[in-house]
Amino acid sequence: MARSARAQEEIRRFLNIGAVQVAELDLDSDEAVLRPGPGSPPVTHGEVFVLVRRGGRPVGTLLGRVAEGADAKAVLAERARAECGAAVFGGAGQAPFTTVVVATRERAGQLARALDSLLAQDHPRFEIVVVDNAPVTDETRELVERKYAERVRYVCEPVPGLAAAHNAGLDAVRGEVVAFTDDDVVADPRWLTELTSPFAADAGLGCSTGLILPARLTTPAQVLLESHGGFAKGFTPRTYDPAHPPGDEPLFPFTAGRFGSGANMAFRTAVLRSVGGFDPATGAGTAARGGDDLYGFVRVLAQGHRLHYTPYALVWHHHRETWRDLETQAYGYGAGLTAYLTAVLVNRPALLPAFLARLPRGLARARTLTAVRDTDQADGTGAPGDHDERTHPWPRRLSRLQRRGMVYGPVGYLRARYALRAAVREQTAQRAKTAQGAR
Numbered sequence: 001m002a003r004s005a006r007a008q009e010e011i012r013r014f015l016n017i018g019a020v021q022v023a024e025l026d027l028d029s030d031e032a033v034l035r036p037g038p039g040s041p042p043v044t045h046g047e048v049f050v051l052v053r054r055g056g057r058p059v060g061t062l063l064g065r066v067a068e069g070a071d072a073k074a075v076l077a078e079r080a081r082a083e084c085g086a087a088v089f090g091g092a093g094q095a096p097f098t099t100v101v102v103a104t105r106e107r108a109g110q111l112a113r114a115l116d117s118l119l120a121q122d123h124p125r126f127e128i129v130v131v132d133n134a135p136v137t138d139e140t141r142e143l144v145e146r147k148y149a150e151r152v153r154y155v156c157e158p159v160p161g162l163a164a165a166h167n168a169g170l171d172a173v174r175g176e177v178v179a180f181t182d183d184d185v186v187a188d189p190r191w192l193t194e195l196t197s198p199f200a201a202d203a204g205l206g207c208s209t210g211l212i213l214p215a216r217l218t219t220p221a222q223v224l225l226e227s228h229g230g231f232a233k234g235f236t237p238r239t240y241d242p243a244h245p246p247g248d249e250p251l252f253p254f255t256a257g258r259f260g261s262g263a264n265m266a267f268r269t270a271v272l273r274s275v276g277g278f279d280p281a282t283g284a285g286t287a288a289r290g291g292d293d294l295y296g297f298v299r300v301l302a303q304g305h306r307l308h309y310t311p312y313a314l315v316w317h318h319h320r321e322t323w324r325d326l327e328t329q330a331y332g333y334g335a336g337l338t339a340y341l342t343a344v345l346v347n348r349p350a351l352l353p354a355f356l357a358r359l360p361r362g363l364a365r366a367r368t369l370t371a372v373r374d375t376d377q378a379d380g381t382g383a384p385g386d387h388d389e390r391t392h393p394w395p396r397r398l399s400r401l402q403r404r405g406m407v408y409g410p411v412g413y414l415r416a417r418y419a420l421r422a423a424v425r426e427q428t429a430q431r432a433k434t435a436q437g438a439r
Helices: 002-017 072-083 106-119 140-152 164-169 191-201 220-227 270-275 290-300 323-345 349-369 397-438
Strands: 022-028 035-036 046-054 057-066 098-104 126-134 153-157 175-184 185-187 205-214 237-241 265-268 306-317
Touching: 002 220, 002 290, 002 397, 022 072, 035 175, 057 072, 057 175, 057 205, 057 349, 072 185, 098 106, 098 191, 106 126, 106 140, 106 175, 106 185, 126 140, 126 164, 140 237, 153 164, 164 175, 164 270, 175 191, 175 270, 191 205, 191 265, 191 306, 205 220, 205 270, 205 290, 220 290, 220 323, 265 270, 265 290, 270 290, 290 306, 290 323, 323 349, 323 397
Parallel strands: 022 046, 098 126, 098 175, 126 153, 205 306
Antiparallel strands: 022 035, 046 057, 175 265, 185 306, 205 265, 237 306
16 A cells, blocks of 8 residues: 555544443442543443452453443443453552642643542642743742642642653652642542552552543544553553563663553652652753653663552543644654653663663564554454553554654754753753842
8 A cells, every 4th residue: 555545544543432431339338330531421331441449449441432322330340340350459658748749831631630539538648749841921829829728739840841840849848758740631549559558568669550530532533642552551460570580571671662651650858869860851842852751760670779660559541632642652662662761771871781682682673553444343443441551553644753753862862962051051040040139
């Protein structure tokens, strides 16, 4: 098929992707409880993406179809009981005092929604810090001061970039553990407790990550992203220990994308500070385009600390809505991947031999991740629901953009470092000028 014909076919498939409802199904009792996802209307007939809970904990997802006139709860509960197992309750200890850091930039409406969910957490002792990154208006500061007063602390970080914002938040942390999430999420009421309790049970734990599911699946872009796996990492708790590298992860610890994502992660504060926080030349808002969270994961693991993934710490993420958003995201994924690897090697040269030893397999895996393959679906779009296996690849256009981003990543990182130094020099000169004028 000619390239133009393939492109037209991909566009056709994309535009034919229909909306999917989002719901939760709790199987705690004999009488299942079905409720819409956060911000979603009540469930009707049609396709439904369902989070299944047992004992209040997420245990799986499924994609069900409810016929017109059918009882949605009965249809979905029957499938869920057959397909989703029980929650595995571990021996987690008391959740430690935690600081939640939310970096934001000119998105006060989304931020308010996120903060409302964070303030409803059942965690016994926590605080919230909002970092306003390179603001151009006072909207975020005014929101925090007007609506949240003493419940949320406000920090302004003038240097642009997500990692710089996270480092500013880290400087303000008072908690034993620091948790990070984004301004476009809705946190489950038990999110913070589930994410931070493992630190009390394991003194060698340096980082924990959690489950990210879609808050809405109303546009083709949102459905396609979730069909490719979204941000979820499955429903099996797992601990990664550098002293005992996992046999099924030959690239460990450089496969940081398998560990979790920045919208749902926590670190032991002292550990994250001991590795210097995040590299400020990585992350959204810089020329590197991403990779700040992956950098943090690898640095903590490389220092000998364990990382734990738990599916029970859940946030609902508002995925981007348009094809153009997906193009930006695909390029950013690729760029962030190689940018973070560059950052790790620049800041920790001792890891270079281990990285080079894994490079051949890494290149083969990169080709696999960005390959275009047929899916099991007749229309080629795949369907959300299975987060343990990513069987629904992006279209060729998005795969090419991801590869281009991977080539650009190291250059982007070096550009970001240069821009960061220039910004620091400018701020230093401005402070000196201000101090001189005050005399």
